[in-house]
Amino acid sequence: MAHFTKANSVYEWLDQRLALTKLWKVLAAEYWIPKNINFLWAMGVVLMTMFTILVISGIFLLMYYKPDTKLAFDSVNYTIMQEVWFGWLWRHMHAVAASVVFLVIYIHMFTGIYYASYKRGREMIWISGMLLFVTFSAEAFSGYMLPWGQMSYWAAQVITNLFGGIPFIGDDLVIWIRGNFYVSDPTLTRFFMLHVFLLPIIIMMLIGFHFYTLRIPHVNNQDGEEIDFDAEAEKYKAGLKRESKVIPFWPVFLSKDFFVLSVFMIFYFYLVFYHYEFAMDPINFDPANPMKTPPHIYPEWYFLWSYEVLRGFFFNVGPLSAMDMGLIAFGIANIIFFFLPWFDKDPTVAPADRRGGFFFWFWLMVIDMIVLTIWGKLPPTGINAYIGYLAAVGFLALWAALPAITGERRKLFWFVVIVTALLYIFGFMEYTKAMGNGFIITATFLIFYLLFFLSPVMVKERERGAQ
Amino acid sequence: MNKELKILAIIIILVGITYWGIEPYAHSKMHPHHEPATFKYEDLKPLPLKGDAKRGAQAIQNNGCTGCHSIKAAGIPAPMDPVSASASYGVNPPDLSNIAALIDKKFLANFIKHPVKAFKLEHKFGANRPFPMPDFFGSDQDLADIVAYLESIAKPQEPRGAFETACGRCHNLRYDKWTVIGPKPKFKNEVEKADFELKKAKYEANLKKYLGTTPPDLSMFIRSRGPEYIRDFVENPQKLLHGTAMPRVGLTEKATEEVIKHLEHVGDRKKEKREKLGPWVLAYFVILSILAYLWKEKIWKELH
Numbered sequence: 204m205a206h207f208t209k210a211n212s213v214y215e216w217l218d219q220r221l222a223l224t225k226l227w228k229v230l231a232a233e234y235w236i237p238k239n240i241n242f243l244w245a246m247g248v249v250l251m252t253m254f255t256i257l258v259i260s261g262i263f264l265l266m267y268y269k270p271d272t273k274l275a276f277d278s279v280n281y282t283i284m285q286e287v288w289f290g291w292l293w294r295h296m297h298a299v300a301a302s303v304v305f306l307v308i309y310i311h312m313f314t315g316i317y318y319a320s321y322k323r324g325r326e327m328i329w330i331s332g333m334l335l336f337v338t339f340s341a342e343a344f345s346g347y348m349l350p351w352g353q354m355s356y357w358a359a360q361v362i363t364n365l366f367g368g369i370p371f372i373g374d375d376l377v378i379w380i381r382g383n384f385y386v387s388d389p390t391l392t393r394f395f396m397l398h399v400f401l402l403p404i405i406i407m408m409l410i411g412f413h414f415y416t417l418r419i420p421h422v423n424n425q426d427g428e429e430i431d432f433d434a435e436a437e438k439y440k441a442g443l444k445r446e447s448k449v450i451p452f453w454p455v456f457l458s459k460d461f462f463v464l465s466v467f468m469i470f471y472f473y474l475v476f477y478h479y480e481f482a483m484d485p486i487n488f489d490p491a492n493p494m495k496t497p498p499h500i501y502p503e504w505y506f507l508w509s510y511e512v513l514r515g516f517f518f519n520v521g522p523l524s525a526m527d528m529g530l531i532a533f534g535i536a537n538i539i540f541f542f543l544p545w546f547d548k549d550p551t552v553a554p555a556d557r558r559g560g561f562f563f564w565f566w567l568m569v570i571d572m573i574v575l576t577i578w579g580k581l582p583p584t585g586i587n588a589y590i591g592y593l594a595a596v597g598f599l600a601l602w603a604a605l606p607a608i609t610g611e612r613r614k615l616f617w618f619v620v621i622v623t624a625l626l627y628i629f630g631f632m633e634y635t636k637a638m639g640n641g642f643i644i645t646a647t648f649l650i651f652y653l654l655f656f657l658s659p660v661m662v663k664e665r666e667r668g669a670q
Numbered sequence: 671m672n673k674e675l676k677i678l679a680i681i682i683i684l685v686g687i688t689y690w691g692i693e694p695y696a697h698s699k700m701h702p703h704h705e706p707a708t709f710k711y712e713d714l715k716p717l718p719l720k721g722d723a724k725r726g727a728q729a730i731q732n733n734g735c736t737g738c739h740s741i742k743a744a745g746i747p748a749p750m751d752p753v754s755a756s757a758s759y760g761v762n763p764p765d766l767s768n769i770a771a772l773i774d775k776k777f778l779a780n781f782i783k784h785p786v787k788a789f790k791l792e793h794k795f796g797a798n799r800p801f802p803m804p805d806f807f808g809s810d811q812d813l814a815d816i817v818a819y820l821e822s823i824a825k826p827q828e829p830r831g832a833f834e835t836a837c838g839r840c841h842n843l844r845y846d847k848w849t850v851i852g853p854k855p856k857f858k859n860e861v862e863k864a865d866f867e868l869k870k871a872k873y874e875a876n877l878k879k880y881l882g883t884t885p886p887d888l889s890m891f892i893r894s895r896g897p898e899y900i901r902d903f904v905e906n907p908q909k910l911l912h913g914t915a916m917p918r919v920g921l922t923e924k925a926t927e928e929v930i931k932h933l934e935h936v937g938d939r940k941k942e943k944r945e946k947l948g949p950w951v952l953a954y955f956v957i958l959s960i961l962a963y964l965w966k967e968k969i970w971k972e973l974h
């Protein structure tokens with residue numbers, strides 16, 4: 204047993220029992236971060252803050268919200284927005300934070316992709332981050348249902364319906380999720396439970412896990428340089444702050460984050476007060492009406508890209524309907540980012556601009572996702588249907604080509620390009636109705652998916668060169 | 671530093687493009703452009719004659735208007751309670767005391783002469799489904815006199831009155847305790863409450879039979895549609911919702927603004943507070959950013 208002596212202060216008393224000094228050192232004062240970083244490395248702290256805002260504002264909303272289809276709409280739009288002291292502020296903060304948090308998540312993700320922070324020991328950071336993305340998505344989807352407006356209802360209707368596409372169990376699964384044959388009171392109550400209890404708890408645990416995964420491989424830096432953290436930390440502690448390549452989490456790293464965060468808060472509160480429509484869609488201020496289908500049904504902006512992957516397939520292929528084709532692609536799109544570390548066959552950790560073909564891959568992916576996002580909201584009529592198809596197939600094609608690009612397999616790369624081009628041509632012929640869904644299209648899609656699934660397995664990781 | 675600004679610029683551009691695509695651009699595609707309201711009612715002809723209010727007071731009685739409408743300002747009571755009126759006509763005919771303060775003069779004359787045409791509801795009412803208010807068969811002089819009379823008694827309306835007279839017979843406004851049969855009173859007991867609810871339900875059922883659809887409660891329409899849409903919709907519902915049962919009620923521009931003001935007050939009660947608090951919160955974070963920047967500079971100075 205440890206030896207306890209009489210403490211001379213409250214802090215000392217606590218320190219003897221809880222090792223506060225040591226804990227603080229381990230967590231902050233001697234938790235080392237590379238010096239060579241830019242403001243993109245502050246996004247994690249911004250995310251943590253946004254989540255805290257969501258929890259606090261959510262607790263205030265929870266005190267007045269009523270999870271009942273008859274009461275939900277008015278409890279939000281009348282009680283909270285009009286009667287409760289500053290209820291409107293909590294609601295605006297909650298809704299805008301829920302939307303903006305995804306903007307920051309996407310920036311955070313693409314920062315990780317750009318600087319290759321998902322490989323060579325950092326795979327678990329990447330995976331825990333993706334788990335956070337998925338649970339956040341579920342959290343946002345369940346939250347969007349709660350005010351029981353028109354889009355709450357119809358988005359829930361459409362999205363839960365998607366599970367019906369799963370072979371054999373689909374129809375039963377949809378009923379099981381909804382708790383009824385259609386979206387109704389039991390659906391609202393169970394999504395309420397998910398939104399305010401189960402998912403927030405899972406998110407909190409995942410955030411803890413995400414932070415833990417950072418400890419062994421450490422945070423990456425702007426050059427992908429491998430740093431000897433112990434040696435550099437010794438330098439820093441010896442007072443060679445200028446020479447050392449690392450900085451402590453507190454106060455050095457956080458002082459910068461705090462500045463970035465403050466500036467971000469100006470942007471955030473500007474949205475809360477003056478520009479909230481994008482996060483609180485006007486159509487959701489119409490109460491849910493199962494008898495009246497809105498002319499345009501679309502999800503929140505952060506789901507638009509995957510929604511467009513779903514909608515992009517507008518024609519039947521062989522035995523598969525357009526809907527089946529869309530669902531397959533949609534299913535892939537939702538989990539594919541988990542596998543990024545294994546689609547990338549290049550062992551170097553360096554920013555994309557020093558990685559040849561990957562640089563173009565990165566920007567094509569960004570552009571493709573922006574196109575998907577925008578066309579996910581536009582009505583899928585006329586040429587928009589074909590543009591959506593181009594972007595959806597393009598999304599899959601980029602993944603199919605990634606092993607070839609990073610593994611430097613030229614022939615394989617051109618093969619993927621040619622198959623994709625064929626799919627584009629056939630798609631155009633389908634669009635102009637110049638061709639029915641024949642054997643050729645089916646075979647091309649088959650080859651395309653074979654390339655997609657086999658390349659990451661067959662292409663070998665390149666030799667590790669000197670970094 | 672330079673590099674960080676470059677990164678920031680790239681992010682701002684990409685976010686800007688995405689925002690433009692999913693908000694202004696997508697919405698312009700989803701809601702096709704329409705001409706904004708002019709409140710000129712150009713399809714209607716102006717009144718040919720000048721009216722006399724004194725003769726109008728008589729003419730309005732002679733032409734049977736008060737058989738359906740009350741004119742409380744002149745001490746003429748409603749012939750029926752709202753529920754019975756709705757059973758006969760589908761909807762409770764509005765009190766005419768202040769109607770001329772809200773309705774455009776040219777519209778009013780045309781409406782009295784030929785209601786269905788002015789309402790733009792020819793697709794709903796015709797020979798085999800007569801409109802409850804009959805066409806006017808009196809002389810043009812009588813018509814001009816009636817309009818002059820209605821103008822002479824009308825008092826300017828504040829926002830709530832404008833809404834209740836112009837829209838209140840069809841639309842509930844539950845966040846303002848307004849129902850289609852009048853303001854919701856304080857009930858002394860359950861019987862009174864049940865009685866009121868029954869009357870309201872009966873009225874709404876009649877209204878639905880009359881219009882073919884239940885007019886929505888407008889409490890949150892200021893947030894769900896916004897002021898521009900409501901303004902343009904009221905001036906000409908058919909332009910925005912082709913084939914709708916909502917009549918063109920012929921409000922003047924000013925009366926429409928009053929109605930919108932009321933809807934704003936009811937549906938977005940905290941707007942003023944929001945706009946007042948906003949600058950303080952922003953100023954707080956601007957100052958915080960400056961202080962945070964100075965703190966960061968102080969700490970990072972030792973590192974480079």
Ligand code: HEM
Binds near residue numbers: 254279294
């Ligand atoms: C973790 C991240 C969270 C996200 C992304 C999120 C997202 C959302 C969204 C999109 C809405 C609908 C917004 C609106 O239309 O007003 C909502 C509503 C709500 N949220 Fe959350 N939320 C989160 C956390 C929480 C937490 C932790 C709680 C409480 C413990 C909570 C409680 C509520 C309540 C009661 C509502 C309904 C009131 C309303 O719709 O304004 N939320 N949430």
